[in-house]
Amino acid sequence: MPRIRLVTFDLDNTLWNVQTVIGNAERRLVGWLDDHAPAAAALYRRSEDINAMRIDLIAAQPQLAHDLSRLREEILGLLLRRAGYGSAEAERLAAQAFAAFLEARHEVEFFDGALDALAALSRRYVLGSLTNGNADPKKLKLDRYLTFSFCAADVGAMKPAPDLFRRALEHSGVHPYQAVHVGDHPIDDIAAAAKLGMHTLWVNGPAQQALRRTPAEAQATVEIERLDEVVDAIERIEGM
Ligand SMILES: [Mg+2]
Known part of the structure; x- marks a missing residue:
């Protein structure tokens, strides 16, 4: 396994x-x-x-x-x-x-490599989305890759509250150490998921510049700048 x-x-x-x-x-x-x-x-x-x-x-x-x-x-x-x-x-x-x-x-322009990464990862892992916002992955045809999608309204709490992460872990029946959360926000995504014991992959590229100065607790397992690095980064986490 x-x-x-x-x-x-x-x-x-x-x-x-x-x-x-x-x-x-x-x-x-x-x-x-x-x-x-x-x-x-x-x-x-x-x-x-x-x-x-x-x-x-x-x-x-x-x-x-x-x-x-x-x-x-x-x-x-x-x-x-x-x-x-x-x-x-x-x-x-x-x-x-x-x-x-x-x-x-829902007229979004995906970052380079985003859809290829999702397609590749979906062949090896269960994928899900966790958002504070109101983008609907089905409307974006991301349900091709995602097994589940939860938003803050579903659980009654926004990240960095643990609810969305817990829902994902329970829904998938996996332990936190068997999961990686990929996100741009040092607190809402990285620190919050790390606190539950999940691995974290911080997408810290041009869109995230404003948030670059981060507290120590937001230290990600792996940090990348581009989405075409996601697959390799998760392999690195598997090898750690
Ligand atoms: Mg975000």
């Missing part, structure tokens, strides 16, 4: 650049509001109001902090009601506006 059986992947900024994707999705959302609910579009552009709504909504419904999709749709509903739409109409428009956002949110 191979020593490593499970490899889990973070998604945003590990497999693609998320800032680019969210920027495009925000523009698509505002464009949709311009076309279908212009009064709400003007409100949406006032980002300090949006931030205040986000804080108020999370204070009233703490579970929204772990469910970015529902949070965004709730903000849109509130915004539309403030713009003068009745409750039912606001709910309908919020759902449509969010759908426009979500479609653009």
